[in-house]
Amino acid sequence: MPTHLIYKAWQNTKDxxxxxxxxxxxxxxxxxxxQIKFEDPMKQKDMEPHEGHCFLCGEPMTHGIKLKKIFSNVFTDWNIAKCRGETHVCPACCFSILTTKGRYGLRTFSNVANEERLWLPNRMEMREFLMHPPDPPFVINLAVSQKKHIAFKGEVNYSRDIFTVMYEEMPVLIDRKEFTRLLELVxxxxxxxxxxxxITGDYNQKRILDFGIEAWEAFEERVKPYRGNPLLDVVMFVAQKVESEEELQCFMVSELKMKMQELQPYSSMPSIVAGTGKEGQVGSTCGGKSNASPKFPRSEQLALDLF
Structure with missing residues (x-):
């Protein structure tokens, strides 16, 4: 169960x-x-010996907290319970629900866990975990609103290549290769x-002109099929904007198979390249190969056309 894996990971990670x-x-x-300090369920005054099965996860237990003591009056996920006839919640599930006086609780953090460790990644770190998951079995939860209990709704994964993450309350299947390609594109x-x-496909027209119509069309053609797919939402949650113009050009040439071509005067598409104002040869390394393209004066414009 995901909560048991997370609880064990926390026990192995905390000082x-x-x-x-x-x-x-x-x-x-x-x-x-x-420094993050979560509530230890076994130290709660309401934890008591109880033989039976957990109301939430259905696993057998020897200690638990009564339902009315662990759930607030705004809890609505009663349909998630595996054993609805039971009266107590096990320590592992309690850990996923409890909130400290400082309002720290597992629900307020995106988290990654395997049997050895619990991580509370920031978005940059979560980006790396999604591209390079930890050793299985593992759980990955993305807390978007930081208000919902999602740990007990997650899934334990046994493959690093195809796995499921919880994006808020939505399970999203991740093919690691597909995810990485889409992330790089975005x-x-x-x-x-x-x-x-x-995400919406509603673009500012000036930005399209500044970016270049042909270049925008090439990117949009690849992104459009994912619009409405939760995979795109996960990508957007962790995506980091590329800041290097040279890196952008390299991607266009190597991945989108585009080339630089001088435009006729009065073209409506500004040049991404011409913005630096430097002349001469500009070389970039794409996939270990040098791609040198001619640099034109600022008064001229360049276009990116599909091969």
Whole structure:
């Protein structure tokens, strides 16, 4: 069960004070390391000996907390329970639900767990986990709103190539190769557009012209089939914008199979390349190969055309 895996991971990760570390940022955007201390269910005053099965996960237990003591009056996931006739919740499921006085609880953090460790990744770190999951069995939960209990709804995965993550309350099947390709595409597309534009398909016309019509069409053609697919939502949750113009050009040439071509005067499409204002030869390395393209003066414009 996912909660049992997470609970075991927490026990193996916390220090003697019950603390685990999280890399995050403060209000000013500075990187900091925060100490997170979750409630230990076995130290709760309402934990009591109880022989039976857990109301939520259905696993046998020797200790538990009564339903009315663990669930608030706004809890609505009664239909998730595996043993609805039972009266107690096991320690592992309690751990996933309990919230501290400082309002720290598992539900407020995206999390990754295997049998050895519990991680509370920031979005950059979660990006890496989705491309390179930990050793199985593992669980990955993405807390979007940070308000919903999703740990007991997740799935335990036994493959690093095809696995399921919880995106808020929605299970999303991830093919790691497909995910990585889509992520790379989106991160380069973000050079010229916002996440909202890419998700909705409602683009700012000026940004299309600035990016280049042919270039925009090439990206849009590949992204459009994923619109409405939760896989795109997961990608957007962790995507990091490419900042390098050279890297964008390299991707266009190597992945989108596009080439640089000089336009006739008065073209409506500005050049992505001409924006640097430098002349001469510009070389970029794509997939270990050097791709040198001619650099034209700023007064001229360039287009990217599909082969």
């Amino acid at each position: 003697e004070n019950g603390v685990i570390m999280q890399n995050t940022k403060d209000a000013k955007g500075n990187e900091i390391v925060r 991160e380069h597309f973000l050079y010229g557009f916002t996440k909202t534009e890419i």
